[in-house]
Amino acid sequence: MRNALSIHNAQAVRIADCPALTLEAFTEAVVREVPGRARLAALLATPWPDGSMHLLAVLADVADETLSLLSCPVGTHYPSLTPVVTQAHWFEREIAEVWGIRPLGHPWLKPIRFQASAAGNQGPPIGVTDFFHMQGEEVHEVAVGPVHAGVIEPGHFRFQCHGETVYHLEISLGYQHRGVERALRGGPDRRTRHYIETLAGDTTIGHATAWCRAMEWLAGARVSPRAMAIRGIAAELERLANHIGDLGALAGDVGYLPTLSYCGRIRGDALNMTALICGNRFGRGLLLPGGVTQDIDSGLAQTLLGRLDALESDTRGAVELMFRAPSVLSRFEGVGTVSAATARDIGLVGPAARACGLEVDVRQNFPYGIYRFAYIPVCTWAGGDCFARAYVRWLEVQRSIEFLREQLRRLPGGAVQMPTGGLPPDMLTVSLSEGWRGEIVHVAMTDGRGAFRLYKVIDPSFHNWFGLACALRNQQISDFPLCNKSFNLSYCGHDL
């Protein structure tokens, strides 16, 4: 692409090599590419080495497997991209909240996390803001949260209803904001790994993979094929555990208890396989820049293969039972539909996007680590409804099991850990991985001393929360729990 620096996944470049465009050229390039040819993987503001503030856009071009970096200096305001590029809307609200840079003409500019700005200015108290409001005598508003009915993270949902029908759902988050990105700046330090592993605790491996690869490419370190394979095994076990848990929870939300019960237990079996590898059910402490901390010897591989067989048979029984039940199908089909066009416009990622027929999967589009050698087909299903989101998960469970079996049977050789050096000054990298919810993006920039000038995290939930809002339009409000579970997004991964 003209005017852009094209890199492959996690390739480190000098910040100085990133061409600085004029604001007009920057805007023109983003508008030209998104959403037709590319998706906006990241849009952020950051301090630049010359002391100014810059906008930085990362465009993910699926067709030619490149990430294009665009940057331009920015002052206190700029013309908003959102009126033309819908998927910029959440990013621009974040930029305004954190850096005080106003996107002029943004249609709905308000905080996304109710956090203090980088300069330390505290905005309004959480939830104290305008909400979309529908007028009419018979219109009513339903407010839910932050504390929900289940064992679940906090968030606030505002429904505009006429009778049982939801005309609009507005999602207001920030309750889990604990200052992770702010604390990551100036690192890496002894807490960095913990911050990364708890960005979203159910996606420890997904985020740790993106972080490790960012660190390795910045430092010019290498990773052995064996360590790559073990990372892949951990990542697919994480996907298995969460997808199986979600399938059970979806069954529970339509009152189909057998699958709920079985999948709840089988999810634990997958977590326990991760614990066999590293001692922790969520994979804490397993990944480290340069490789992994624990090896899988042949005895452990055999044990895991045996458990995988049992898990596959149990899951198949539990899930196929659900998909054969007409009462389940009639509650899944045609509920919470997101069209492929909407999904593309708002930049959905992960299983939610693949359930709209979009072939977006970082493992295929921007292959990294073991996925450069082991092919996992992209699972899609056209439909965009709760059934499609459930069924894509089931397809992915089966593909992940095949991958795990293949890797555990013939683990490549090599040391599990290789040495890594310190980080060089004034470098930039964009590292992508496919977490179980979808595309994870980490943007790391170092300062003149090799410390993090910026460490930006974009959890898949950042893109997908708005997808849930779209899915609820013209739905019965009683279908909200089902729709919500069919996305199962992260609050802490969004709030950071």
Place this chain on the structure above:
Amino acid sequence: MLDVWLTRLKQKHRTMAYPDGPAPELPPRFAGRPVLAAGECGESCRECIAVCPTAAVQAGTTGLRLDMGRCLFCRACEQACRRQVIAFGPDHRLAAGQREDLIVTAASPAVAPARHAPAERLFKRSFKLRQVSAGGCNACEADANVLGTLAWDMGRFGIQFVASPRHADGLLVTGPITRNMRLALEKTYEAVPAPKVVIAVGACAVSGGGYAGHPEQCDGAASVLPVDLFIPGCPPHPLTILDGLLRFIGRIAEAPGP
């Protein structure tokens, strides 16, 4: 309908025998209760203290002290120690009724007391909890939630997570208590009818954990509410949480025999 029954037969009965039978086997690489060896630390060696992300390891007047309430169980101290003074053992029983009992020294008893006499009297056979996540990363939440699955089935003990604080006997709190959740947590606590208890689960809820010191949070539940049971870990294993709950309401002995 027939396939429902066939699947049911194939999935078998899976609820664990614990606590009447043996506890489920924990993985060999599991990091349980830390054990400190007496003395033997070189005077100048402070490497375990230097690597700890949360200042959980400190030098006391009579040797090292490891605060399980701050500990992330990352094993960095164990790996840094050249004399094998610190080791993470296999014991899952970490819960304690008193915050200071989470501090492990070479002289600490193997298990800290967790029994709560009023809770035993009132809640031994029916204990309903409202869970509140206040900045948790969803790992503590997930491993608390798993106790409701049929493998653990904490309903056997009359323990259940309920939807409304009005139906609850207490709160089970996770996360460091973000500033943005503080008011909601306080309101939820007020909505629970007295007598009520508060249980802090995970390093974040006990001490702020990996976020301790951040201005965006409150360094744990005890800074906002009176806490009656502390269950450390990052996240605590479901067995650690269940053990804490059962000892708290007096359903199992504090230190079962060998």
